[in-house]
Amino acid sequence: MPRIGMLTPSSNTVLEPVTYRLLSGVEDVSVHFSRLPVTAISLSDKENSQFSLERMSAAAELLRDAAVDVVVWNGTAGSWLGFDYDRQVSAAISAACGVPATTSTLALLDAFRAFGVTRLGLVTPYTGDVTAKIAETYAAEGIEVVNDERLDITDNFSFGSVPEQRLASMIEAAAVDVHAVSLVCTNLRGAFVAADLEAKVGVPVLDSVSATLWKALDVLGAGVPIDRGSVLLSGSTRAALKRICASLREATGADRTTMRLDLPSQRLGVDLAAAEDTGPGVRAIQHDPGLDQRKLNTVQWLEEHRRTLVQPHFRADPQPPQALIETYGVQAQMLAPVEVDGAMAGWLSVHSLAERDWRPTDIEAIETASAEVRDLLTS
Structure with missing residues (x-):
């Protein structure tokens, strides 16, 4: 049975149960988690130090004991720290576990390329300076953030309490004149809202948790279509x-x-x-x-x-x-x-x-x- 290892922010309460729900009915795949301390999101050196390569590697080493077949950093810090940072994370956790690796941010980038996205609607719980940094990071890869809907929250635990109805309204507002909408955060309860809204807004809605699971399955060669949103389906x-x-x-x-x-x-x-x-x-x-x-x-x-x-x-x-x-x-x-x-x-x-x-x-x-x-x- 293929085993997926996921590194999880310690204050995240969403991605584990949502990942299990997304995999409901999918046989012969199991998911295993390791945590590292993450409590707040900002551009300060203190908060960014939460995502050091040393911390990532230490958490990944715990998953090595579970003999996972792929390991992923299921967090979106690379969206503001940069894709090169996430490539370093991917290399570090791959070395720690001895298996292929990826991250949520790299998974989203792969999804943008697969869907031909160059005009993006962005939905995040973050503050304006963080989302501006995300827009700058994406622009370097040819992806223009056309619309930015954000909640201006810094406490990571609080992200998981945002109601689905609020996320739905943000998705609809971000879906104007774009190729896709992306929910950038793995502690937002957006996966199923995203899937349900795609027909209404007329563009793919790419949720971070869904995209991370998709890429992990794809790396395993187990990318069977899962009818829970475009990224998992196609x-x-x-x-x-x-x-x-x-x-x-x-x-x-x-x-x-x-x-x-x-x-x-x-x-x-x-x-x-x-x-x-x-x-x-x-x-x-x-x-x-x-x-x-x-x-x-x-x-x-x-x-x-x-x-x-x-x-x-x-x-x-x-x-x-x-x-x-x-x-x-x-x-x-x-x-x-x-x-x-x-x-x-x-x-x-x-x-x-x-x-x-x-x-x-x-x-x-x-x-x-x-x-x-x-x-x-x-x-």
């Missing part, structure tokens, strides 16, 4: 598709690659791309739901022919949607269908902002990527 699939898109763009030298997929079990539909990778300065298309994708000429051609569509220019049929040319500047593309059980479950797209003659190696690359997606969906 995070591993999206992350894998993102890697395929990135490799495909690198192999072809294209400006953009996308994966569109109908996967109802994970609430993925082709009208929003499940994954995307773009070159520097290239406009993202992932969050644009403006077209009925299945009715496009190019997609109907794919459905009929079930082979790669290679378009070095758009002077011949099938014509792409005009918005692809006028809004996103695409001048050439390749599309490859992904078939599962005889149905076209989706397709990969490779875009160029200039007309180009696609090489045989480019066609081979997209067809190899299509096979990788098919294998991912049928494994």
